[in-house]
Amino acid sequence: MRFESTFDLLNKFFDGCCIEKDVAKTDIYEDDQAFYIDIEVPGVKKEAVNVKLDNGHLVIDVKADNEEAENEYRYYEKGRVNLIFTRKYKLPNGIDEGNIKVKLEDGVLAISISKPEKMLPKTILIE
Numbered sequence: 001m002r003f004e005s006t007f008d009l010l011n012k013f014f015d016g017c018c019i020e021k022d023v024a025k026t027d028i029y030e031d032d033q034a035f036y037i038d039i040e041v042p043g044v045k046k047e048a049v050n051v052k053l054d055n056g057h058l059v060i061d062v063k064a065d066n067e068e069a070e071n072e073y074r075y076y077e078k079g080r081v082n083l084i085f086t087r088k089y090k091l092p093n094g095i096d097e098g099n100i101k102v103k104l105e106d107g108v109l110a111i112s113i114s115k116p117e118k119m120l121p122k123t124i125l126i127e
Contacts, residue, residue, distance in 0.1 A: 024062070024085055032121055035113040037089065042107040044083055049109060051102050053091075058100070058113070060087040094118060 025040045037058075041049070044064040052059050064083040094116035103110045 023083060024087075026087070028089075030115075032115075034115055035091075037109075037111040037113075039087070039109040039111075040107060041083060041104070041109050043080075044104070044107070044109075046104045048083075049102075049104060051100070051109075051111065053095070053097055053100065056091055056093070056095075058089045058091055058111070060089075060109070060111075062086075062109075092116075092119060 027036075027038045029036050037060075039060065039062075041062055041064070044062060048062060048064040050059075050061040062083055062085055091113065092115075095113060099114040099116065101112045101114075
């Protein structure tokens with residue numbers, strides 16, 4: 001029988017109940033042809049999104065900040081949050097900008113990264 005330390009208990013407490021771990025929900029998956037990243041960005045316009053390839057890393061910056069609108073009004077309740085975050089993903093060697101397609105539709109930032117020819121599955125003939 002294993003007893004949890006005080007730190008384990010504190011980590012569990014702060015993991016889910018009080019601090020939201022991830023504002024933008026993300027799915028990362030692949031098939032034989034490509035890698036895919038889908039990030040929920042509800043209400044974000046494409047001008048607020050920057051996607052770049054930097055030294056083998058895919059860097060995604062989202063800055064949907066509505067502070068200007070907040071200054072114009074007196075809010076009685078404010079439940080929607082500003083969506084500001086950066087994600088950085090290490091890509092396999094051989095990926096260049098031509099392999100990356102980005103689409104923003106229905107509140108989802110959909111990124112597809114075509115695999116280079118050398119990563120595609122190949123059948124080996126048996127002699």
